[in-house]
Amino acid sequence: MAFERERILSEFIDAWNSGRRPDVDEHVARAPAEERAELAEELLAFLSFAPTPSYGEADLAAIRAEPIVAGALAAAGERGGLLPALLPRLRERCSLTTSQLAAELVGALGLPTDREAKTAGYIERLEDGELEPARISRRVFDALARVLRVPRGELEGAGDLSGWGPATAPVFRAGEDAADASRRHLELLGDALEAPGGEGRDEVDDLFLGGR
């Protein structure tokens, strides 16, 4: 029986190394039932450190066309980075509505409970890609990470992707691409103008608009 499992593992290794994009499920299903868990572990060990195959152009195009890849790469270029794609997934996986997440967040941040509605509004803007992640304080990322049980670095990184674009754009002597490059900064300015100021601004606004 062990020979059968070892043979299937060997076939997976050969297929992987030659860039044939083998499928774990298909290989595990071919093993005797009592050997499947062990084969899955062996495959996982192999996949953990196996060198990436040298993919040809057609394979790379096929990978880029996979819905998960295409969606993630498109989202990474958006204003809110990956946060609008990632945050709702994490929230739904924790079986939380936006309001429930806001309540958890308010608790984690030590804010009064009457700030839940306003916090929920900011979460919705964040999920809709209408809030610049660079303006969100580290305290919020810390609290979100604790509530959603993910490393803070991944959440911050998802937001930081929006800042991977050109940092500045000259306003005078503009080149042909100045309009595109300036757009993000103008949107930021728009956010700032929209944000409540003076007496109407509270700690929730500072946490979501005050930057790190």
Add this chain to the structure above:
Amino acid sequence: MASDPDPLLLRRYADAHDRGEREQAAGLWQELAVNNFDRVQQIVKAFRFSPGGPGLPEHEWGSAANEAYLRVIAMGAGFRNREIGQFRAALVTCVQNACRDYGRRELRHDRRAAGSIDETFDPEGAAGPYDAALAAYDAELRERAGEAVESELSRLEAEQLVTWAIAQVPNENYREVLELTWIEKLSGEEIVQRLGISPDNVYARRSRGGKQMERILRGLRT
């Protein structure tokens, strides 16, 4: 045009980051992510909550892979290591965390399983169970830092964590098959011809040698 090798992409990414060229760094990280999509997707399918235990239910594979892939791309904003072994270890940890997080939902009412999941959760860990092996590997790299190397490519190959790990496997027969499999990338049939041993022998040495290597990489040498 074929994909650039991961070690080269990672070094270019790190160089671009060091120079402050963030847009270029983002592009290189995304190339790395594309190269490693199959790894992410297949790890989700192979993932098990405990040795010999259940994996994620099939209906969760797509969602878990989607979340894991987003988290891998997000990891790029803060990743600073230049070693491909560190990258792979961080990627595997990231994907396994995503799987565990999905499992937490599935197994919420199973106290025993939930306990084991919580024990392995490390919110800030990058390489997780591979930390000890990576530390030993880094120490050896530092010792070798002054040695001359002939080309960038040979240096990249020599510095691969896998190469180091294979060299630590005590059984010479296993080591020989692992080198032919992982470094020379020979197929099982080619190894049979090269070494003049039976196919079953090649399968067994790959499997058992792979287990030894995994234990070494997890820092659980016996």
